[in-house]
Each structure stands twice: as structure tokens, then as C-alpha cells.
Amino acid sequence: MTETTPLITSPEHSVEGFVREFLRELNFTQGTVLERATTNDAYLALARTVRHYLMSRWIETTVDHYRAQPKAVAYLSAEYLLGRQLDNALLAADLEEIAAEGLASLGLDLAELRDAEVEPGLGNGGLGRLAACFVDSLATMSVPAIGYGIRYEYGIFRQRFAGGRQVEEPDTWLAGGAPWEFAHPEHAVTVGFGGHTEKYTGDDGVERSRWVPGWQVLGVPYNYMVPGYRNGRVNTLRLWSARATHAFDLQIFNEGDYVDAVRSRTFAENISKVLYPEDSTPQGKELRLQQQYFFVACSIRDFVDQLLPAGFDLRRLPERIVFQLNDTHPVVAIPELMRVLVDDEGFGWDEAWDVTRRCFAYTCHTLLPEALEVWSVELMGRLLPRHLEIIYRINEEFLAQVRERSGGDELLVRRMSIIAEHPQRAVRMAFLATVAATRVNGVAELHSQLLRDKVLADFAQLWPEKFTNVTNGVTPRRFVRLANPGLSGLITEAIGDGWVTDLDRLRELEPLADDAEFRRRFREVKAANKGRLVDVLRRRDGIEVDPGTMLDVMVKRLHEYKRQLLKLLHVVTLYDRITAGEVSVDDVPARTVVFGAKAAPGYVMAKEIIALINHVGAVVNAHPDVSTVLRVAFPANYDVTVAETLIPAADLSEQISLAGKEASGTGNMKFALNGALTIGTDDGANVEIRRLVGDDNFFLFGLTEPEASAIAEAGYRPSSYYEENPGLRRALDLVASGAFSDGDRGAFEPVVANLLAEDRFMVLADYQAYLDAQARVEAAYADPDAWSRSAVLNVARSGFFSSDRSMRDYLDRVWHARPLPG
Numbered sequence: 087m088t089e090t091t092p093l094i095t096s097p098e099h100s101v102e103g104f105v106r107e108f109l110r111e112l113n114f115t116q117g118t119v120l121e122r123a124t125t126n127d128a129y130l131a132l133a134r135t136v137r138h139y140l141m142s143r144w145i146e147t148t149v150d151h152y153r154a155q156p157k158a159v160a161y162l163s164a165e166y167l168l169g170r171q172l173d174n175a176l177l178a179a180d181l182e183e184i185a186a187e188g189l190a191s192l193g194l195d196l197a198e199l200r201d202a203e204v205e206p207g208l209g210n211g212g213l214g215r216l217a218a219c220f221v222d223s224l225a226t227m228s229v230p231a232i233g234y235g236i237r238y239e240y241g242i243f244r245q246r247f248a249g250g251r252q253v254e255e256p257d258t259w260l261a262g263g264a265p266w267e268f269a270h271p272e273h274a275v276t277v278g279f280g281g282h283t284e285k286y287t288g289d290d291g292v293e294r295s296r297w298v299p300g301w302q303v304l305g306v307p308y309n310y311m312v313p314g315y316r317n318g319r320v321n322t323l324r325l326w327s328a329r330a331t332h333a334f335d336l337q338i339f340n341e342g343d344y345v346d347a348v349r350s351r352t353f354a355e356n357i358s359k360v361l362y363p364e365d366s367t368p369q370g371k372e373l374r375l376q377q378q379y380f381f382v383a384c385s386i387r388d389f390v391d392q393l394l395p396a397g398f399d400l401r402r403l404p405e406r407i408v409f410q411l412n413d414t415h416p417v418v419a420i421p422e423l424m425r426v427l428v429d430d431e432g433f434g435w436d437e438a439w440d441v442t443r444r445c446f447a448y449t450c451h452t453l454l455p456e457a458l459e460v461w462s463v464e465l466m467g468r469l470l471p472r473h474l475e476i477i478y479r480i481n482e483e484f485l486a487q488v489r490e491r492s493g494g495d496e497l498l499v500r501r502m503s504i505i506a507e508h509p510q511r512a513v514r515m516a517f518l519a520t521v522a523a524t525r526v527n528g529v530a531e532l533h534s535q536l537l538r539d540k541v542l543a544d545f546a547q548l549w550p551e552k553f554t555n556v557t558n559g560v561t562p563r564r565f566v567r568l569a570n571p572g573l574s575g576l577i578t579e580a581i582g583d584g585w586v587t588d589l590d591r592l593r594e595l596e597p598l599a600d601d602a603e604f605r606r607r608f609r610e611v612k613a614a615n616k617g618r619l620v621d622v623l624r625r626r627d628g629i630e631v632d633p634g635t636m637l638d639v640m641v642k643r644l645h646e647y648k649r650q651l652l653k654l655l656h657v658v659t660l661y662d663r664i665t666a667g668e669v670s671v672d673d674v675p676a677r678t679v680v681f682g683a684k685a686a687p688g689y690v691m692a693k694e695i696i697a698l699i700n701h702v703g704a705v706v707n708a709h710p711d712v713s714t715v716l717r718v719a720f721p722a723n724y725d726v727t728v729a730e731t732l733i734p735a736a737d738l739s740e741q742i743s744l745a746g747k748e749a750s751g752t753g754n755m756k757f758a759l760n761g762a763l764t765i766g767t768d769d770g771a772n773v774e775i776r777r778l779v780g781d782d783n784f785f786l787f788g789l790t791e792p793e794a795s796a797i798a799e800a801g802y803r804p805s806s807y808y809e810e811n812p813g814l815r816r817a818l819d820l821v822a823s824g825a826f827s828d829g830d831r832g833a834f835e836p837v838v839a840n841l842l843a844e845d846r847f848m849v850l851a852d853y854q855a856y857l858d859a860q861a862r863v864e865a866a867y868a869d870p871d872a873w874s875r876s877a878v879l880n881v882a883r884s885g886f887f888s889s890d891r892s893m894r895d896y897l898d899r900v901w902h903a904r905p906l907p908g
């Protein structure tokens with residue numbers, strides 16, 4: 087990069103200036119006139135118009151970073167679940183009112199254009215959404231940072247239901263045009279794969295190894311703006327797209343074999359074709375390892391070539407960069423940087439290792455052992471032979487250290503080896519990351535503790551100072567300011583608008599929890615949000631929701647450990663009690679139970695659970711009595727956009743994973759910040775939420791992690807709970823009887839049988855405690871004034887869960903980098 091002086095000026099910050107710019111875009115870029123423009127034409131012109139307002143800030147930010155050469159954060163993540171861009175860009179550029187007014191003067195409706203945007207779903211769930219929140223906070227805090235990832239042509243699949251079962255369809259998010267991206271083919275990077283390594287003697291007489299790749303692809307960068315909130319900064323998210331080095335073989339084409347002529351192109355482009363729809367379980371697919379290596383190799387090359395001045399001494403790299411590894415997907419960056427330093431730059435091994443170690447930090451996002459990624463040595467050796475050699479050497483030196491420290495404890499050595507021996511020889515990516523990183527962190531206090539005590543205990547003993555915690559957070563811009571304009575207005579009226587970038591200030595709302603007028607207005611906002619949700623669900627899904635009911639919401643990926651089944655057993659039990667005449671509909675508060683969840687396409691049990699929820703929902707909703715007080719709504723294709731209308735409308739937030747299984751959760755934070763009360767276990771960030779909002783404003787239930795572990799150790803017998811609890815027995819019997827499957831007893835047999843025989847996540851053990859907690863919810867909800875007092879306190883005391891605070895924690899404890907002034 088060379089120094090440039092940006093000479094551009096932004097369009098005028100007025101309604102007239104906006105309208106002029108918008109029409110220019112419509113005419114010159116979209117090639118149409120207002121009268122003939124489709125909604126999509128207008129949306130694209132609008133997006134580009136907003137972009138223009140941010141452009142000078144983007145260029146200035148880039149130039150400032152280059153000039154100042156500060157220590158920068160490179161966030162390496164295979165997923166960014168961004169959500170729609172338009173609203174966030176309008177907010178950052180302070181254009182919301184101007185745009186609405188300007189468009190209205192042209193007879194256009196901003197809300198309608200907003201709905202034309204297809205969200206980039208380049209992530210699966212919590213991990214990907216977290217990355218999106220983090221880059222937002224980094225920009226808002228003026229931290230020199232860049233996000234690196236993959237520009238998947240197809241993001242997370244679109245979910246549809248057929249006969250209540252999940253059907254996956256491709257996500258063609260790029261089809262309508264991609265107004266937020268800037269392709270830079272001129273900065274494409276070449277990445278090698280396969281081939282072999284060879285030994286040679288260098289000029290210095292030292293024997294060295296080098297990689298001769300068997301094939302190559304190009305990585306083309308696509309830049310996205312990451313606007314800070316009204317701070318004059320716009321950071322960059324750089325996503326890589328794979329291209330063939332030779333897209334097309336003219337000779338083969340001329341010989342008439344049209345398919346073969348583009349074979350290499352298809353092969354290469356497959357690398358960034360589709361996001362793996364897996365969440366919390368890695369799928370050992372070769373293409374996935376290709377994706378991982380592809381994007382980190384591009385990113386390291388890019389940082390060195392584009393963002394450092396020519397001739398920069400790479401021995402000083404740790405002064406300029408920290409690569410944050412978002413789980414293990416980017417961990418192959420470690421041997422890649424070693425390869426660049428040793429093979430390309432001629433560093434000695436020890437020198438290269440010293441630099442590399444200081445450049446990486448690793449975040450673990452899971453506790454499930456099956457979610458810890460491993461790659462078979464066979465595959466790694468075939469795809470990345472030089473990297474495997476490097477990993478072997480890292481392991482050799484590491485194990486020598488372990489032997490020395492442990493007095494040759496070979497069991498320990500085997501446990502800690504980066505190379506697993508069983509069931510096949512494989513590289514344990516979490517171990518590689520832990521060995522190399524300066525810091526290893528979990529994502530909530532309990533999670534970090536369990537990492538230290540269990541998952542990575544041997545490593546924590548060896549290097550206690552390496553381990554730290556950074557509790558997750560969510561961006562208040564998207565999840566309060568944009569998603570909940572009603573609440574935002576109310577807060578701002580009460581305490582000013584400083585909370586948008588300083589969420590701790592929500593504390594100032596605390597006294598207002600005791601102010602009856604404030605509570606009334608708070609309830610009004612909630613009611614309006616419910617009204618908005620009712621409209622959206624009617625339009626989007628044809629689902630009718632009664633806004634007068636308690637909205638009880640469980641939205642997250644479908645996983646057995648998250649226990650959607652526990653929620654469903656509560657629904658079945660209520661249904662059972664009402665139909666059996668044990669409970670009168672006059673005695674229960676009317677509630678709508680909302681589910682939103684995608685299941686990984688290969689996760690059979692999760693898909694069965696989705697079908698069961700839909701079948702139970704259909705029966706409950708069709709029952710003349712039950713449906714007056716209990717309804718189930720399961721809108722398909724839960725995504726960030728739906729979350730933004732659902733969460734602000736919720737009364738009750740379901741966070742009911744088995745203790746010790748949910749690393750953190752971030753949905754839990756979004757609900758609390760929007761004034762829903764949580765019913766939850768002592769798990770993940772729930773622990774911290776409860777501590778902050780107070781026991782009286784949180785419905786805690788269930789086993790603790792030590793209790794659950796003790797039961798598992800002693801031998802868990804789920805059937806004993808079935809035998810001893812008549813309500814539970816009746817609920818399970820009802821499912822097994824075919825009551826929700828037109829009398830077909832076999833339909834959900836696998837689900838029930840699994841609960842009775844194995845129930846790995848102790849649904850049955852927590853059933854009674856959950857029902858009791860739901861009874862407490864009902865009692866509390868009966869007093870609207872007390873309920874809204876608790877809800878206001880949830881908002882006031884949840885400021886800690888801003889991703890800005892998470893970023894400050896990373897800056898202090900992990901990155902040791904600083905925001906850029908100005």
C-alpha cells in the first residue's frame with residue numbers, strides 16, 4: 087500500500103443531498119429511473135448511497151492505520167453471521183431520519199426497502215454472531231482491527247418445513263446483487279495445496295525443507311465496511327473467495343469438451359462455495375480443511391504484503407499484530423506462519439517459533455469433547471505435507487518439555503500430545519492452539535473454569551498464566567438500539583443516549599424500576615414490540631400470535647444439550663393436565679411458546695426433535711380448550727433478522743441447557759437487555775446474568791455442573807425418573823402413544839426411547855425442577871407490575887454484556903493493543 091491523501095468529500099448530510107445522491111445512484115449505477123425502478127433497484131441504490139457517506143471515513147481509517155503502524159488485531163474466523171447491513175450503516179452514518187424523509191419525498195418507503203435485503207448468513211450460530219458483534223465493537227472503539235474470513239457463495243441453508251420436518255434449501259444471498267462488498271482481484275493471493283516436501287541445503291549450509299505444492303488456487307479479497315458508531319471510523323472485514331489460477335482451458339474447449347474445459351475452475355471455486363452447516367460438531371470433510379487453510383493462508387499473506395510497510399522486519403511482527411483464533415477453524419494459521427518465516431523468510435526454527443507464539447491467541451467456544459476438531463494425519467499429510475512436518479516438530483519439542491517437567495510421565499505425554507494415536511492418528515487442533523498461543527480463553531466464567539479444570543487441565547497445570555476468561559458480549563447497536571427502537575427511545579429519554587457506546591450507564595435506570603409511570607411506559611413498549619412481531623409472523627409465516635399472551639421464547643440452534651425437549655415436555659405436560667381436566671384454563675396465564683431453531687442437516691436426532699415440536703404444536707394449537715391458553719409457534723428459518731423482532735417482544739427467555747454444556751450463550755444476554763426474564767440453569771453466562779440481575783429477577787432451576795457430573799459418574803438412570811414421576815411418565819407416554827402423530831406410535835419412538843435409555847443431557851433429571859420453576863414464572867407473571875419491575879432491572883443491570891466490554895477485556899488481558907486516538 088502506498089500513502090494517499092483522500093480528496094473525496096461525502097455527499098451533503100441533508101435530505102436534499104441524500105435525495106440527489108440516491109437518484110444519481112439509481113440513474114448511473116442501477117441504470118434506471120424512479121418510475122421504473124423495482125424494489126430491489128431502489129434497495130441497491132439506497133445501499134450504495136449510504137456507502138458513499140461512509141466512504142471517506144473508511145479511506146481515512148485505512149490510511150491512519152497505515153501511517154500509525156499501531157499494533158492491530160486480526161480476527162480470524164471461519165464464520166461471520168452479520169445480519170442485514172443497511173440499518174446498521176444508516177445508524178452509524180446518522181442517516182436514519184434523513185433517509186426515511188428523503189425516500190418518502192420520492193414516494194418510497196424505507197421499511198419496504200429494508201425488507202428487500204437478504205442477510206449474509208455466513209455463520210451457523212453463536213460463534214459466528216459473536217464474531218460479527220466483535221468487529222462492530224472494535225470499529226466503534228477505534229481499535230485498529232481487521233476481520234478475516236470466507237466469502238461463502240452460499241451461507242447457512244434456508245430452512246423450510248414439509249409435514250413438520252426440516253427441509254434445507256440453498257441460501258442464494260448473492261442473487262439480488264451485493265451492494266456492500268468491494269472485490270479486489272488485483273490483490274489476489276496464491277495458495278498451494280497437496281504435493282510434497284523436499285530437503286535441500288541452504289546457502290548457509292543448513293539442511294532445510296521446502297514445500298512443492300501439487301496445485302494452487304487464487305484467493306480474491308472482498309472488502310466490507312465495518313462502520314463504527316458515529317466515531318468517524320470504518321474498519322474492514324476482508325472475506326476471501328476462491329478462484330482457479332487458470333479458469334479456463336481454451337484448448338480443451340476447442341476440442342469440444344466444455345465440461346472439462348472449466349473443471350479446474352469448478353474444483354477451485356468449490357472451496358468457498360458453501361458454509362458447513364455444522365454447529366458444535368466438526369465434520370471431518372476434506373473440503374473443510376481446504377477452506378480453513380485457504381482463508382488463513384490468504385490472510386497472513388495479505389497482512390504481511392498489504393498492511394506492513396515494504397521491508398518490515400518480521401522479527402518485530404508481534405509488535406504489529408495479534409491473530410485471534412476464533413475456535414480451532416483457523417488454527418492451521420500457526421504452522422502456516424511458521425512455514426512463511428522458516429521456509430520463505432529464512433528464519434531459524436527457534437526464532438520463528440518465538441515470533442509465532444507471540445502472534446496468536448486462542449478462544450475456545452465449546453465443552454463438548456466431540457466438538458474439538460481433529461484432522462487425520464493422513465489427510466493433513468496429503469493436503470498440507472509441509473504443515474504436518476511443522477506440526478510434528480512443534481509437538482516433538484513440546485513433548486520434550488513435558489517429559490522434562492513431569493519426570494518422564496509417559497501417560498501424561500500421551501494425553502497432551504498434539505497427535506492423537508486413537509482411534510486414528512490425528513492432529514488435535516485445540517492442543518496445537520493451546521501450545522502455541524500466548525493466551526487461551528473461554529467465553530464465560532464457568533466455561534473458562536471448566537476449560538482449566540477439565541478439557542485442558544493438563545495444559546492449565548503446565549501454563550496457568552496462559553489461561554484467562556473473557557465473557558462474551560453482544561453489540562448494543564444492533565440488539566438494542568436498532569432492534570428495539572421503542573425501548574431505546576425510552577432509555578434515551580431517561581438517561582440520555584450515552585448508553586449506546588457505554589452500556590454500563592444502563593445502571594442509571596435502576597431507580598426507575600420503582601417508578602410506576604416508567605414501568606407503564608415500559609409495558610407499552612413491550613406491547614408495541616409484540617404487535618410488531620405479530621405482523622411479521624403473520625406476513626412471513628402465516629402464523630397467528632395473540633399479543634395478549636405471555637411470549638415464552640426459545641431460539642437457538644437445535645442441539646440435544648440445549649434441551650429444546652425439556653421445553654417441549656413442559657408444553658406436553660400443560661396440554662395433558664388441561665385435557666385431563668386437572669387444570670382449568672382459567673387458572674393458567676395464556677402463553678405462546680415460540681421456537682426458532684435450525685438443525686445440522688446430518689444431525690438425525692435434532693431433526694426428529696424439530697418434527698416433534700411441529701407435531702405437538704399442531705395438536706395443541708388445534709385443541710379448542712387448550713389453545714385458548716397455550717399455543718406453539720415455530721417460524722421456519724430463524725436468522726438474525728427474525729431475532730431482531732422476536733427478542734424485543736419476548737417476556738420469558740429460555741436458557742435451559744444442562745449445566746456444564748453451554749459455553750456461554752449470547753442470546754441469553756440479548757433477551758435480558760431487552761427486558762425479558764430468564765428461566766435458566768446454572769450454565770454458561772446465565773451464571774453471570776443471574777448474579778448481576780439478582781436472584782429475584784431470574785428463574786433458576788436444575789442441576790449444577792458438579793451435581794450433573796456426579797450423577798453421570800455414579801451412572802445416570804433416566805428411566806428411574808420416569809418410574810417415579812407420574813407427570814413425566816404421562817407426558818412421555820402421551821408422545822409414545824401417537825397422540826401427536828395421528829396415532830402412529832412409531833413416529834417419535836426413537837426420541838422417547840433415547841430419553842428413557844440414555845438421555846445424555848439429563849432432560850428427565852431436570853424435568854420436575856423445570857416444571858416447578860415454570861410454576862414460579864406463572865405466579866410472577868400474574869402481577870404485571872412486579873414483573874415489569876423485574877424486567878426493567880434486567881435491562882438496567884445487563885450493561886456488562888456489551889461486546890464493547892468484551893473487547894476491553896481482550897485488549898487488557900489478551901491483545902495488549904490500544905485504540906487509535908481521534
Ligand code: 8GP
Pocket residue numbers: 211212213214216365366367368413414451452457458529558748749750751752770
Ligand atoms: C458457541 C457456544 O455453543 C455458545 O455457548 C457460545 O455463546 C458461542 O459459541 C460464542 O462463544 N460455540 C460454537 O458455536 C461452537 O463451538 N462451534 C463449533 C466449533 C465447535
